[in-house]
Amino acid sequence: MNHIVLVHPAIPQNTGNIMRTCVATHSKLHIIKPMGFSLDDKHMKRAGLDYIKDLQMEIYENWEDFISKNQGDFHFFTRYSKLCYTDQSYVSNNDQYLLFGHEHDGIPHDILKDHLDECVRIPMDGNARSLNLSNCVAIGIYEALRQQDYPKLSKVEVQKGEDFIYQE
Structure with missing residues (x-):
């Protein structure tokens, strides 16, 4: 399973x-306080629209709480890495965790320094x-999904029908 953190x-x-x-990628969302x-913010609810009801989400009090409850392959997205995100493999038998930091400061340095080999840019x-x-989240998760051949995702239009564009 893929996870966005x-x-x-x-x-x-x-x-x-x-x-x-x-929701669109069948990824679980993890938020670390x-x-x-x-x-309950109205801006967040408006951006999430009616998708929120189908969301798998877990909230953690801190980094230690998160790391104690989750295991798998971790990929830390940071501008400080020298490894391109497309050069990383997101295919294994383990859960894939794509981690993204605070909008202004990124992932805290004390977390990154313990995971330098797992950082991508x-x-x-x-x-x-x-x-x-x-x-960044969309770029990262779709690269992981591309490498995994888009498991459980439709490659054709299902709501209006896969031949909708060809109809007159």
């Missing part, structure tokens, strides 16, 4: 968008400070 998220709209991505908002222009968090 947000370490100290701060912006409710990002978390709401990430919730939608998790502290958070910069309440889960999304390439971008050297003058760009960062990408939007919800975009």
Whole structure:
């Protein structure tokens, strides 16, 4: 199973968008406190729309709480890594945990330093400070899913029918 882990998220709209991505990709969302908002925030709920009811989510008091309850392959997305996220394998018999940090500061350094071999980077222009968090999550999870051949995901349109575009 794939897991998205947000370490100290701060912006409710990002978390709401990430919730939608998790539901669409059958990924479980893990949120590690502290958070910069309440889960009842109207902006987060609006971004998550009606997908939230189908979301698998767990909240943790801190990093130690999270790490004590979860095992698998960890992939820390950080601008400080020298390894491109596409050069990492997301295919194994273990659960895959994609970790993303606070919108302003990223994943805390004291966590990263213990996991340097598991850090990956999304390439971008050297003058760009960062990408939007919800975009990074989407980039990361879809690379993992691509490598896994999109398990349990439809490759055709099912709501309007796979031949909808061909109809007159």
